[in-house]
Amino acid sequence: MWQPHGATMLQTEVDTVTRDGLPRIAGTRAARCLGDGGAALLVLLSTVLPAGPRQSFVWDPEALALNVVLCLLLLPVRRRWPGPVLAVTVAVVCVTVPLGLFNTGTVTMAAVAVYTVVLRVHRHLGLALSLAVALLAVGCSLLADRGGPQHALVVLLGGALGEAIQSQRAVVAAVTERAERAERTREALARQRVAEDRLAIARDLHDVVAHQIAVISLHAGAAGSALPDRPDDAQRSLGVIRQASRTVLTEIGDLMSTLRDPEQATIGPPGLGQLDEVLRGLAVDGLEVTVRTEGDAVELAGSVDVTALRVVQEALTNAHKHGSDRRAHVLVEYLPRSLHLTIANPVAPGAGTEDRAGTEDRAVGTRQGLVGMAERVESVRGTVTSGRTGTGIWLVDADLPYGPLHTPEGTSA
Numbered sequence: 001m002w003q004p005h006g007a008t009m010l011q012t013e014v015d016t017v018t019r020d021g022l023p024r025i026a027g028t029r030a031a032r033c034l035g036d037g038g039a040a041l042l043v044l045l046s047t048v049l050p051a052g053p054r055q056s057f058v059w060d061p062e063a064l065a066l067n068v069v070l071c072l073l074l075l076p077v078r079r080r081w082p083g084p085v086l087a088v089t090v091a092v093v094c095v096t097v098p099l100g101l102f103n104t105g106t107v108t109m110a111a112v113a114v115y116t117v118v119l120r121v122h123r124h125l126g127l128a129l130s131l132a133v134a135l136l137a138v139g140c141s142l143l144a145d146r147g148g149p150q151h152a153l154v155v156l157l158g159g160a161l162g163e164a165i166q167s168q169r170a171v172v173a174a175v176t177e178r179a180e181r182a183e184r185t186r187e188a189l190a191r192q193r194v195a196e197d198r199l200a201i202a203r204d205l206h207d208v209v210a211h212q213i214a215v216i217s218l219h220a221g222a223a224g225s226a227l228p229d230r231p232d233d234a235q236r237s238l239g240v241i242r243q244a245s246r247t248v249l250t251e252i253g254d255l256m257s258t259l260r261d262p263e264q265a266t267i268g269p270p271g272l273g274q275l276d277e278v279l280r281g282l283a284v285d286g287l288e289v290t291v292r293t294e295g296d297a298v299e300l301a302g303s304v305d306v307t308a309l310r311v312v313q314e315a316l317t318n319a320h321k322h323g324s325d326r327r328a329h330v331l332v333e334y335l336p337r338s339l340h341l342t343i344a345n346p347v348a349p350g351a352g353t354e355d356r357a358g359t360e361d362r363a364v365g366t367r368q369g370l371v372g373m374a375e376r377v378e379s380v381r382g383t384v385t386s387g388r389t390g391t392g393i394w395l396v397d398a399d400l401p402y403g404p405l406h407t408p409e410g411t412s413a
Contacts, residue, residue, distance in 0.1 A: 001364035003333055004136060026265065027395045031407075032079070033147045034360065036071075036075040036076060038132055038293070039069040039071070039075055039112045042108060042112070043070070043071055043105045043106075043108045043109050044064065044066050044067060044071070044105060045105075045110075045114065046103075046105040046108040046154075047055065047060070047063055047064050047067050047103055047106075049104070049225070050178070058217030060101075060103060060142075061108070062101055063096075063101050063103040063105065064105070066092075066096070066101055066106065067103070067105040067106060067109060070089070070092065070109050071109070072107070072350075074088065074089065074113070075112070077114070078113060078116045079116065082116045082117045082119075082120055083117060085113050085213075085321070086113040086114065086117050086129075086133075086316055087118065088114070089106075089110045089112075089113040090110055090113075092106060092109075092135060093106050093107060093110050093136070093137065093140055094136070094140060096140070096141050096144070097143050099288070100142035100144075101148055102140055102141065102143075103146075105144075106198070107137050107141075107151045107154050107155065108132055108154055110137065110155060110158075111133075111155045111157060111158030111159075111219075112158060113153055113158075114129060114130055114133050114158045114162065115159065115161055115162040116162070117129060117162070118130065118158075118159050118162030118163055118166065119162045119165060119166050120320045121262065123163065125354060126159060126162060126163055126166070127159070127163070128159070129159070129304060130155060130156055130159025130163075131156075131159075131162075133155050134151075134152040134155040134156050134159075137151040137152055137154070137155050138151060138152045143163075144210050150178070152398050188383070196328060198282040199375065201311075203372040203375065205252075205255070206372050208364070208409070209248050209251070209252065211242045212245075212247055212248035212251075213248065214317055214320065214321050215241075215244045215320075216241050216244050216245065216248075217242050218320075218321070219237040219238075219240045219244075220237070220241060222234075222237045222242070223237035223238050235267070236398070237266075246271065261384045269303070270305075270306055270310075270333070271305030271306060271307050271308070271309055272301065272305055272307075272308050272309050274302070274309060275291070275309060276313060278309070278312070278316070279291065279316075282316055282394050283318060286320075286326050287316065287319065287320045287326050287327070287328060288326055288327040289316060289326075289328050289329070289330060290327070290328070290329045290330070291329075291330045292329075292330070292331050292335045293332045293333075293334075294331070294332070294334065295333055295334030295335060296334055297334055298402070300339065300402065301378050301380075301402070302330065303338065303379065304380050304382075304400050304401075306376075307376045307377060307379070307380050307382070307400055308332075308339055308341060308398075308400055310372075310373065311341055311343075311376070311377065311384065311396070311398045312330055312343060312374055314370075314372070314373045314392075315328075315330075315343035315345075315373075315386075315396040316328055316330070316343065316345075318370075318394075319343070319394070321374040321394070322347065322371060323345040323346060324346050324347050324392075325345070325346045325347040327341075327342065327345065327346070328344065328345035329343070329345070330343050331343075331344075337401060337402060338382070338399050338400055338401045338402060338403065339400045340397075340398070340399050340400075341396075341397070341398040341399075341400070342395065342396070342397055342398075343395070343396040344393050344394065344395050344396075345393070345394055346392055346393055346394070347388060347392060347393070347394045348392075370386065374380070375399055380400055380401065381401050382398060382399055382400040383398070383399050383405060384396070384397065384399075385397050385398075
């Protein structure tokens with residue numbers, strides 16, 4: 001498709017954006033030379049081409065020489081000093097009137113200067129400059145008796161092209177900035193998801209192995225104490241250790257399979273439906289647990305169901321390790337808007353908050369169990385408290401709001 005020489009020249013300009021938001025030319029040397037060459041060709045062609053459809057070519061050597069000088073002197077420096085170049089060009093246009101050298105080529109040079117200035121100034125100032133130079137060109141052409149409207153159109157075309165390119169550059173800069181911001185946001189979200197996944201994996205690993213490792217540790221100590229005098233008791237403890245080891249290896253294998261490919265996992269996520277299995281394992285380890293359920297059971301959202309089981313499992317594991325008596329009580333209440341869990345077990349009279357909350361394994365002295373339990377409950381917008389009561393009971397109290405599967409009445413949403 002054919003394009004005017006001016007459009008070809010303007011398309012060769014390459015720009016960046018200044019700190020104040022205004023674009024500026026910053027192309028390669030070849031692109032700048034090509035742009036100047038196109039502008040010079042446009043000016044010289046305008047000097048000799050007819051001004052109207054019924055007019056012939058204009059051959060004015062003096063006007064042509066004037067425009068050649070203007071191109072050689074002003075075009076190379078128009079990007080560095082756009083304002084002075086525009087002022088000089090406008091002055092030359094005015095001077096050509098009394099000298100009898102007024103021509104379309106000089107007005108085209110003024111249009112190129114207007115275009116260069118409009119690229120670097122704000123929109124309103126660029127419009128004002130374009131109109132002012134266009135009116136001046138019309139006045140000079142009328143004084144020189146060389147027509148009028150076509151010269152104004154040439155100047156306004158230069159200003160319009162500058163405004164269009166400036167707007168296009170602003171749009172490109174805005175799109176680029178939005179894309180960069182979106183990329184930064186995606187990276188931040190990706191880092192956040194990685195951190196959340198790592199935290200979830202750490203919680204799952206703790207939930208899988210903490211109880212069984214505690215059982216292994218306790219029975220290993222019992223077996224060591226009973227081996228000299230009570231070999232039968234030591235044998236039973238070693239059997240419990242062997243079974244706990246198999247269980248924890250199986251659970252870790254299932255967890256690894258789920259992490260590698262959640263869709264191909266052979267087991268579903270744990271929930272309160274597996275509470276009886278947890279209680280049977282604790283009974284084998286010597287912990288007697290009494291469970292009472294109140295209210296009408298409802299189908300829980302997966303995250304709430306998993307959290308409920310993990311809270312009970314963690315509380316009973318701590319009761320097994322730190323309780324003063326081999327018994328605990330679990331109360332599961334299905335309230336109108338939430339699932340309420342209460343786990344209680346007796347503790348020794350001298351056991352304080354620091355003893356229970358500060359060590360889930362006295363040899364290690366970590367708080368990962370209670371911290372993980374609190375994080376799980378918080379992830380489903382629930383609350384949990386734990387502590388020793390004045391009657392020598394350690395109490396874990398958790399409130400888990402129902403997920404989106406149910407309304408407060410327990411019916412499907």
